[in-house]
Amino acid sequence: MRRTARLLTGTALAAAALGLTTAAPVYAGDAVATGGLTVYPSSVVPGERAVVSTAACGEGGSAAGDASAVGAGAFPLAPDTDGGETTGHFEVPPSAQPGTYEIVATCGDDDRRVTGDLVVTLTPAAERVYPKGSVKTGVGGALGPDPVQTAAGVAALAVAAAGGTWLLHRRARGDGI
Numbered sequence: 157m158r159r160t161a162r163l164l165t166g167t168a169l170a171a172a173a174l175g176l177t178t179a180a181p182v183y184a185g186d187a188v189a190t191g192g193l194t195v196y197p198s199s200v201v202p203g204e205r206a207v208v209s210t211a212a213c214g215e216g217g218s219a220a221g222d223a224s225a226v227g228a229g230a231f232p233l234a235p236d237t238d239g240g241e242t243t244g245h246f247e248v249p250p251s252a253q254p255g256t257y258e259i260v261a262t263c264g265d266d267d268r269r270v271t272g273d274l275v276v277t278l279t280p281a282a283e284r285v286y287p288k289g290s291v292k293t294g295v296g297g298a299l300g301p302d303p304v305q306t307a308a309g310v311a312a313l314a315v316a317a318a319g320g321t322w323l324l325h326r327r328a329r330g331d332g333i
Contacts, residue, residue, distance in 0.1 A: 195259055199277055208272060209244075210272075217242050218234055222261070223246045225258050226248055254276050257273070259271065
């Protein structure tokens with residue numbers, strides 16, 4: 157039991173140390189605010205227009221947008237009439253391939269960068285079909301939300317867990333099985 161605990165603890169510590177050493181450093185000059193750029197609509201078809209906005213540049217701030225990942229190039233962002241946000245737009249090229257693309261805006265005052273994701277699909281949102289109902293898998297499966305059967309299943313799992321714990325405890329004490 158102690159051997160397993162030591163092995164698991166050592167593995168967890170090694171994973172944590174690896175995660176700390178491989179984390180991307182962020183310098184004061186390269187401040188990136190992930191998710192600070194709102195892209196509307198978040199999912200577009202090639203040839204459609206996308207509008208981006210951010211509040212990260214401050215009231216009355218301007219920014220330079222970069223949608224070159226999707227092939228649209230640079231675009232300006234200007235202060236919104238309401239005040240607090242900076243807004244701009246670009247057209248997704250008809251040659252854009254389906255996928256998720258990172259759109260970047262760099263604030264004009266302090267070079268702060270904010271990013272947002274744009275998803276390019278081949279099917280417009282109005283025409284998408286999502287699955288409905290249950291999966292027809294043949295014999296067995298869920299019979300419906302029957303509280304009696306649910307309670308019986310939970311009770312059976314609790315008894316199995318308690319029995320397994322009791323057997324492991326007996327084995328650890330050396331009583332034999």
